[in-house]
Amino acid sequence: MILEPAVLEALRGRLIVSAQAYPGEPMRTPTTMAQIAASAVIGGAAAVRVQGLADVQFTRSAVEVPVIGLWKDGHEGVFITPTARHAIAVANAGAHIVAIDGTRRPRPDGLDLKTTITMIHEQTHALVMADCGSLKDAFNAVEAGADLIGTTLAGYSGEREKTQGPDLDLIAAIAAAELDRPLIAEGRIHTPAQARAALDAGAFAVVVGTAITHPASITGWFDVALRA
Numbered sequence: 001m002i003l004e005p006a007v008l009e010a011l012r013g014r015l016i017v018s019a020q021a022y023p024g025e026p027m028r029t030p031t032t033m034a035q036i037a038a039s040a041v042i043g044g045a046a047a048v049r050v051q052g053l054a055d056v057q058f059t060r061s062a063v064e065v066p067v068i069g070l071w072k073d074g075h076e077g078v079f080i081t082p083t084a085r086h087a088i089a090v091a092n093a094g095a096h097i098v099a100i101d102g103t104r105r106p107r108p109d110g111l112d113l114k115t116t117i118t119m120i121h122e123q124t125h126a127l128v129m130a131d132c133g134s135l136k137d138a139f140n141a142v143e144a145g146a147d148l149i150g151t152t153l154a155g156y157s158g159e160r161e162k163t164q165g166p167d168l169d170l171i172a173a174i175a176a177a178e179l180d181r182p183l184i185a186e187g188r189i190h191t192p193a194q195a196r197a198a199l200d201a202g203a204f205a206v207v208v209g210t211a212i213t214h215p216a217s218i219t220g221w222f223d224v225a226l227r228a
């Protein structure tokens, strides 16, 4: 799927909504995720992010905005679109942008990030979003050819503390490095004010997942508040 530069530019300053249900959860069906993604677009999402090949396919049919696709395989270490094989499958499922683990950790297929991104670029038309966990990751991902840089793995890869809300310090540090790639703030952005703060820290666009699309978590937040 070719994403014209103007389409990417249209995401500047905008909200991207991630719709994901986890293994065993009631909403973990592609139809449901595509419906949630379409609902988010009605609310103003300029792009959506979904997990799994079927979710990418269904969501492509349900929305007209760019679709960021990923494939989670496992749940620790390198598990977000961990190999070139996973990434190419996500692109072939219709994702305009493929989000992959963009850290410097060893990958399950033994390929480095640069080789992985080169293979995706050579074999598909998708852009590559590198889900990073640190400033060093971001530098490395740009060097490796990533088209977009995400802070998705800040607090999950061992290099950064898991902040309560978004890791605004990392967002600001990557923005200050002027890497000449769109910086996507992602991870633990739970309120409109935090989303605004991420943009003000220098992000190009902001991804919100849990706080919009994960009712079990949101319900839990209210439940905890009432029981306190």
Ligand SMILES: CC(=O)N[C@H](C=O)[C@@H](O)[C@H](O)[C@H](O)COP(=O)(O)O
Pocket (backbone or CB within 6 Å): 018, 020, 070, 080, 152, 153, 156, 186, 187, 188, 189, 207, 208, 209, 210, 211
């Ligand atoms: C670390 C990891 O596995 N992140 C995943 C990446 O796709 C998702 O589980 C998150 O929901 C997504 O990044 C959006 O973040 P938040 O749900 O915090 O708004």
